[in-house]
Amino acid sequence: IEYLKESVQPEIGAIPAYLLGDPSVYEIEHKKVFLKTWLFVGHESEIPNKNDFITRDVAGYSVIISRGADGEIRGLYNMCTHRGMKLCRADAGNKSSFTCPYHGFNFKNTGDCIGVPLQKDIYGDELDKSRLGLYKIRVESYKGLLFGTWNNEAEALEDFLGEFKWYIDILAGRAEMEVLGPPQRFIIHSNWKIGADNFVGDSYHTMVTHGSIAKLGMVPSATYSKKGYQIYTENGHGLNLGTPNPDFAFPEELREEYKSNLTDKQYDILCNLKNMIGNIFPNLSFLISHTKIKGQLISNTSVRLWRPVDVDKMEVITWFLVEKNASEDWKRRSRESFVLTFSPSGIFEQDDTEVFTDITAAASGAMPLMKQLTFNYTMGLHRKPDKDFTGPGVVFDDKFTEASQRNFYRYWLDLMTK
Numbered sequence: 001i002e003y004l005k006e007s008v009q010p011e012i013g014a015i016p017a018y019l020l021g022d023p024s025v026y027e028i029e030h031k032k033v034f035l036k037t038w039l040f041v042g043h044e045s046e047i048p049n050k051n052d053f054i055t056r057d058v059a060g061y062s063v064i065i066s067r068g069a070d071g072e073i074r075g076l077y078n079m080c081t082h083r084g085m086k087l088c089r090a091d092a093g094n095k096s097s098f099t100c101p102y103h104g105f106n107f108k109n110t111g112d113c114i115g116v117p118l119q120k121d122i123y124g125d126e127l128d129k130s131r132l133g134l135y136k137i138r139v140e141s142y143k144g145l146l147f148g149t150w151n152n153e154a155e156a157l158e159d160f161l162g163e164f165k166w167y168i169d170i171l172a173g174r175a176e177m178e179v180l181g182p183p184q185r186f187i188i189h190s191n192w193k194i195g196a197d198n199f200v201g202d203s204y205h206t207m208v209t210h211g212s213i214a215k216l217g218m219v220p221s222a223t224y225s226k227k228g229y230q231i232y233t234e235n236g237h238g239l240n241l242g243t244p245n246p247d248f249a250f251p252e253e254l255r256e257e258y259k260s261n262l263t264d265k266q267y268d269i270l271c272n273l274k275n276m277i278g279n280i281f282p283n284l285s286f287l288i289s290h291t292k293i294k295g296q297l298i299s300n301t302s303v304r305l306w307r308p309v310d311v312d313k314m315e316v317i318t319w320f321l322v323e324k325n326a327s328e329d330w331k332r333r334s335r336e337s338f339v340l341t342f343s344p345s346g347i348f349e350q351d352d353t354e355v356f357t358d359i360t361a362a363a364s365g366a367m368p369l370m371k372q373l374t375f376n377y378t379m380g381l382h383r384k385p386d387k388d389f390t391g392p393g394v395v396f397d398d399k400f401t402e403a404s405q406r407n408f409y410r411y412w413l414d415l416m417t418k
Ligand code: FES
Pocket: 080, 081, 082, 083, 084, 085, 100, 101, 102, 103, 104, 105
């Protein structure tokens, strides 16, 4: 920890290579970051009905996210309190109670233990079921985005998101949104921070890494310009807004719904948006991307989790989000544009993940050299923020700076060295 304090210097734009490959850093991250902060678990529309549930990994541990008969959403540690068996092995479903596959204890989806096979015969009056309830993990939501944390002392989710909520409103609260289909999941050999770093503030790579896409005519080459804003807020959150855009890439018929859910300033940004890319600390990245499908510009919205599996491995989980009240045709076209760009087979995704895996391979292991090699994060180090922008946070009036990435590492370092 002392070495981290000395060697990681976001203030001068110096981030050492060993952070991406050293197993001991990964171990500390698990305890100090992933067991401490809010982590994304899914979208409310994945469990719209009473007794719907999904199972999700939260910092390496399986959790059942269930909507009770009372409509309330709860997080239950997916471990039987009798002997520790994994209670539910399905990814999703509809159940009012769960029966353990080992000895058959039965738990209501509120967590209460409600049945023990042959209880009277075996235990007589000795067993107090009220003490056998499942462990409950904190789950809170903002604009349909559900987060869980193992940390009972963590601040409320809304406080953790803070000023960043203003931008999340545009992403997930501009209209009633729903997730289409189950999330797509794939494993890549990459350290999770490379994904977060890329989305929180790296507009710079698009011209080169994704250069071929503009050549194919799938996005206007102006998408790769520096025009727009880079913004960060407290707790390591950050984003890039690409603007201005003369074409409204959202369903026309929803303008009124947008206006009623957003402030005038937020609505203005939506109307001028070319794309919006960001990261909610630590590992939930999001994207509103605009693509030309058959000559027509259309937006697609997604969130993605860089779920660490090991120091050099992560599961990428992507959810496609769409306006619930859009026409079926619009939803289909928006989904098509998502699949073409940022799904596992998407053309942007293929470009990015190749870079992520090559960086990880180069920085892997505990090789002493990695402690001497430092990456350069100095872009825009001495720039003054823009005071005129209408939204909250620290704002720069074009996208080509690394302020958001420095902010990400600053907060990361804070947690790691606490
Ligand atoms: Fe679940 Fe025994 S471990 S009933």
